[in-house]
Structures are given as structure tokens and as C-alpha cells.
Amino acid sequence: MWFYDFLLPVARAFFWLLYPLRVSGAENIPKEGGFVLCANHVHALDPFALAAACHGRRLRFLAKAELFQKPLSAKFFSGIGAFPVRRGETDLGAIRQSIKILSDGHALGIFPQGTRSRENDRTHMETGVALIALRSGKSVVPAYIDGPYRLFKRTRVVLGKPVGLSDLGRKFDREALSQATARIEEAIWKLK
Numbered sequence: 001m002w003f004y005d006f007l008l009p010v011a012r013a014f015f016w017l018l019y020p021l022r023v024s025g026a027e028n029i030p031k032e033g034g035f036v037l038c039a040n041h042v043h044a045l046d047p048f049a050l051a052a053a054c055h056g057r058r059l060r061f062l063a064k065a066e067l068f069q070k071p072l073s074a075k076f077f078s079g080i081g082a083f084p085v086r087r088g089e090t091d092l093g094a095i096r097q098s099i100k101i102l103s104d105g106h107a108l109g110i111f112p113q114g115t116r117s118r119e120n121d122r123t124h125m126e127t128g129v130a131l132i133a134l135r136s137g138k139s140v141v142p143a144y145i146d147g148p149y150r151l152f153k154r155t156r157v158v159l160g161k162p163v164g165l166s167d168l169g170r171k172f173d174r175e176a177l178s179q180a181t182a183r184i185e186e187a188i189w190k191l192k
Contacts, residue, residue: 003079004051004058011048019045019149023053025159025191028141031056034102035162036133036140038184041111042120042147047082049145050109053157059109060101062094085128087114095132102136112184120147122189130180134170139163140184144191158191 015021029037037059039050047061058081065084068074085094101108110132112125133140139162146156163183168176 001058001079001081003076004081007080008051012052015049015052015155018151019049019153019155021049021052022154022156023159024156025161026053026055028159028161029054029057030107030139030141032105034105034136034138035107036102036129036136036138037107037109037143037159038112038129038140038188039109039143039145040120040188041113041116042118042145043116043149045149046111046116046145046147047109049155049157050143053143053159054107057107059107061109062098062111090128095128095135098132099136102132102138108132112181112188118148122185125181125185127177127181129184130165130177131172133165133184134168134172134176134180137170140165140187142184142187142191144188146192160187160191163187 037050051059060081062085063077063082065086067077068084083097085091098108110129112129113123114126117123141162142160144158149155165180168180
């Protein structure tokens with residue numbers, strides 16, 4: 001992930017100059033070990049804002065498979081540690097890769113809405129993040145990005161306390177996934 005390490009100071013400078021980040025709750029980011037960072041999705045800049053906000057931790061992101069169709073785009077997104085997920089279907093390969101990343105002690109960034117909401121509305125969240133969290137047994141840290149981005153205006157990123165899912169065990173039935181998704185969704189929007 002040398003490209004990620006190269007781009008991170010560039011992203012921080014970019015946000016410092018054009019969209020000054022105001023980060024709160026940074027103490028909620030685990031210093032070590034795998035965890036899932038879940039956020040609302042407003043803009044294509046969101047992954048870069050979260051990476052800049054999470055000092056000391058590299059984030060790997062699930063990204064829509066369409067971004068990996070062109071060789072240059074695929075090289076860029078792979079270089080920053082992103083990997084493809086096919087939206088609208090159960091992508092077992094992406095789920096397995098997510099769990100491996102978490103079990104290797106890395107941080108995983110996911111936008112459970114599955115697509116951007118430019119108006120920053122509370123839209124449906126997919127259950128994939130709940131499945132990954134329950135199967136891996138790793139903590140889920142909610143994040144809220146206060147969009148839209150406006151040039152030279154502060155962009156607020158709020159990192160919340162981990163969402164409690166341990167009482168659900170490692171069940172993956174519809175009810176457990178639904179409960180976990182609802183808790184994650186509520187935790188994200190409470191940060192607003």
C-alpha cells in the first residue's frame with residue numbers, strides 16, 4: 001500500500017486547504033487490530049476524508065466493481081488498497097476478502113448505503129456490513145460525514161463509539177442481520 005502512504009499526506013493537505021476537516025471522536029478509532037469503519041456516503045471524496053481523519057490507521061475500502069473495469073482506474077484503486085464489490089448481489093469473494101483483511105488486523109471502510117446520497121438523506125442500508133461484522137467478530141465504528149462538500153468551508157467528520165453487536169453472537173440469519181444493520185444505521189445517524 002505504498003501508494004496509499006504516498007497519497008495520505010496529499011489528501012490531508014488537500015482537505016486542509018480546500019475543505020478543512022473538523023474531526024471529532026478520533027479516540028474511538030482502535031489503535032490496533034481489525035475493525036470496520038461504517039459511514040454515510042455523500043461524495044466521491046468520502047474515502048479520502050475518512051483516511052485523512054483516521055490518523056495512524058490505514059483503511060482498506062470496498063469499492064463498486066465498475067471502478068475496476070478500466071486498467072488505469074483499477075491500478076489506482078488497487079494501489080490505495082480498495083477492492084471491488086459487485087453491488088446489488090451477494091458478492092462472496094468480497095465478503096471473504098473483507099473478513100481476511102479484518103482477521104489480519106487491518107481496518108476496513110464500508111459505506112453501507114451502497115451508493116451516494118448527495119442530499120445526505122437517510123437511505124436504505126445494505127446488510128453486507130452486518131454480515132462481515134458478525135462473521136469476523138470485529139468491532140464496528142460508526143462515522144458521520146457532514147456533507148455536501150463546499151469549497152473553503154469546514155467539513156465535519158464525527159467518529160462514534162463502537163456499535164454493540166456481541167449479544168447477537170455469530171448468527172447470520174435474517175433477523176440477526178436485520179438487527180445488526182439497524183443498530184449500525186442508528187449509530188451513524190445519531191452522530192448527525
